[in-house]
Amino acid sequence: MALSRTIVIAGAGIGGLTAALALAARGFRIVVLEKAERLEEVGAGLQLSPNASRLLVELGLTERLAPRAVTPEAVSIISARAGGELFRMPLGEAAAKRAGAPYWVVHRADLQSALAGAIADHPDIDLKLGAAFEDVAPHAHGLTVVHRSGTIRRSDLACALIGADGIWSAVRQHIAADVKPRFSGLIAWRGTFDAAELPQEYSARRVQLWMGPNAHLVAYPIAGGGQINVVAVLPGSWNSPGWSTPGEAREVMEAFAAPRWPLAARTMLGAVESWRKWALFGVPESCPWSAGPVALLGDAVHAMLPFAAQGAGMAIEDAAVLAGHLSLEAAESEAGIEAALTQYGLARQARVRRVQRTARQQGRIYHLTGPFALARDVAIRALGPERMLSRQDWIYGWRP
Numbered sequence: 001m002a003l004s005r006t007i008v009i010a011g012a013g014i015g016g017l018t019a020a021l022a023l024a025a026r027g028f029r030i031v032v033l034e035k036a037e038r039l040e041e042v043g044a045g046l047q048l049s050p051n052a053s054r055l056l057v058e059l060g061l062t063e064r065l066a067p068r069a070v071t072p073e074a075v076s077i078i079s080a081r082a083g084g085e086l087f088r089m090p091l092g093e094a095a096a097k098r099a100g101a102p103y104w105v106v107h108r109a110d111l112q113s114a115l116a117g118a119i120a121d122h123p124d125i126d127l128k129l130g131a132a133f134e135d136v137a138p139h140a141h142g143l144t145v146v147h148r149s150g151t152i153r154r155s156d157l158a159c160a161l162i163g164a165d166g167i168w169s170a171v172r173q174h175i176a177a178d179v180k181p182r183f184s185g186l187i188a189w190r191g192t193f194d195a196a197e198l199p200q201e202y203s204a205r206r207v208q209l210w211m212g213p214n215a216h217l218v219a220y221p222i223a224g225g226g227q228i229n230v231v232a233v234l235p236g237s238w239n240s241p242g243w244s245t246p247g248e249a250r251e252v253m254e255a256f257a258a259p260r261w262p263l264a265a266r267t268m269l270g271a272v273e274s275w276r277k278w279a280l281f282g283v284p285e286s287c288p289w290s291a292g293p294v295a296l297l298g299d300a301v302h303a304m305l306p307f308a309a310q311g312a313g314m315a316i317e318d319a320a321v322l323a324g325h326l327s328l329e330a331a332e333s334e335a336g337i338e339a340a341l342t343q344y345g346l347a348r349q350a351r352v353r354r355v356q357r358t359a360r361q362q363g364r365i366y367h368l369t370g371p372f373a374l375a376r377d378v379a380i381r382a383l384g385p386e387r388m389l390s391r392q393d394w395i396y397g398w399r400p
Contacts, residue, residue: 003159003331005029008145010133010171012039014046014108015298015315016164017115020125021059022323028331030125031156033147035132039116044190044276045222045229046108047207050099051398052313055320057101064114069104070221071096072206077380077388080212081373083262088206089385098389099396105207107222107229111312133170136161136294142334143293159331160341161294162322164315167281168241169300175291181281184305186363187236188280189252191272192227198271202264203228209366210265213373215255216366219268230272231306232256233363239279247277280305285353289345293337297322302352307366308359310395314352320400321347355395 007023009016012034020030048056048069056065074088091103119125134153135146142159163171167181195203203221210217215234222229234255249272256269283303289296298315325344330336368376380388 003142003334003337004157005328005331006031006142006156006158007160007162007326008033008143008156008158009162009164011163011165011169011298011300012036012112012116012127012129013164013166013298013315014111014115014312015319016162017112017119018055018059018316019162019164019297019319019322020127021115021118021122022055022319023326024122024124025059026323026326027328028124028326031145031158032119032125032127033131033133033145034127034129037130039112039129040109044108044192044231045105045220046111046312047220047309048104048106048111048316049309049313049392050095050101050103050396052316053104054099054101054399055316059118061114061118064117065104065106065111068110068114068224069102069106070205070225071102072105072220073204074385075207075209078208078210078265079373079377079380080210080261080265082377086377086380087385087388089388091207095389095396098393103396105220105222105229107227108312110223133163133165136171136174142337159293160326160337162297163294163300164297165300167283167299167303169296171294172287172296172300175294175296176288179284179287181283181303183239184280184282185235185237186280186305187234187238187277188306189232189234189247189275189277191230191275192222193230193268193271193273195221195226195228198228198267202268202271210261211366211368211373211376212256212265213260213369214367216363217256217265217269228268228271230268232269233280233306233366236279238277239281241279241281243278244276245278247275249275282356285356289348290338290341293334293341295322295341295344302356304352304356305359305363307363308355308395310355310359313395314355317351317398317400318348324400351398 207220330340
């Protein structure tokens with residue numbers, strides 16, 4: 001008897017839902033396990049550069065997503081030390097023409113809703129909410145994947161299990177129990193405000209990157225341009241797990257106080273009524289991508305610092321590459337599944353590691369102080385917008 005053609009995915013985040021659609025398009029039946037009782041906003045905004053948006057377009061999500069996504073015209077690189085903009089790197093039509101796909105900024109909930117809507121319409125995908133992955137065991141025809149809904153335990157027979165369940169992955173414990181997330185010493189604070197609350201200069205269709213002493217600030221429009229998403233990154237010792245812990249506005253405002261930070265940055269921060277914070281962790285590069293018929297995807301295997309704006313993008317890329325290696329022919333035998341998952345990991349490692357290292361390096365550059373900050377500002381001005389955009393080609397121009 002042949003192996004099951006079902007693949008179980010643990011986690012209904014961006015990576016897990018994208019993988020479900022990509023694998024279903026290859027002919028598999030997909031079961032997505034999500035421990036939450038309902039899909040709801042975790043986090044706020046995210047950036048989808050062309051390497052990620054291209055894949056979402058190919059999955060047929062344009063009609064669902066485009067009305068809520070915003071295409072920023074530029075990225076403004078701003079120095080708190082200099083008190084103003086160093087230059088603007090063109091996005092919009094310039095980036096889309098160069099990479100062949102749009103650069104979008106979007107509320108995470110809007111992207112998740114678009115993915116979930118496509119999944120609801122797909123006859124071969126079963127999204128099970130309130131179903132927490134619990135265990136996995138070998139079976140004569142693949143794997144038995146056990147999950148729990150309240151006090152009830154159920155199981156599904158599958159040919160493969162994909163752990164897309166985030167940085168605190170339960171699936172990862174079954175293939176790499178010794179791999180633990182590492183705290184970076186940084187805390188991200190996020191909030192939003194209505195775009196109409198401040199003058200247009202604060203809510204223009206662009207990404208603002210403010211670099212300052214031991215901290216930085218990113219702001220961009222989401223929700224069709226109706227809201228501004230703000231993320232402030234600061235050093236700290238608080239390192240509890242989670243993505244949505246309430247934070248005190250006082251802590252943020254003290255860290256971004258005058259005279260270190262100009263009025264424009266402080267004005268945006270002051271417009272945020274409610275802050276949430278999360279400690280930034282990473283997953284060691286030594287984490288294995290797969291073991292037998294079990295593989296990891298997204299933050300479960302390569303959670304990274306957000307300073308390259310590629311966390312969601314790398315998970316979406318993972319999903320596309322995974323689907324490219326898995327096929328119904330591979331699923332005819334255990335050896336075929338294992339080989340496909342091994343090749344998936346090998347195909348992703350070098351690129352993901354380069355992005356992880358780029359993010360770490362950029363974080364250090366953003367937070368420079370004193371004469372090092374002055375040298376940074378001079379170098380960035382000399383580089384110029386066109387050369388800066390060309391330096392992103394290896395990320396934005398990627399195709400599976």
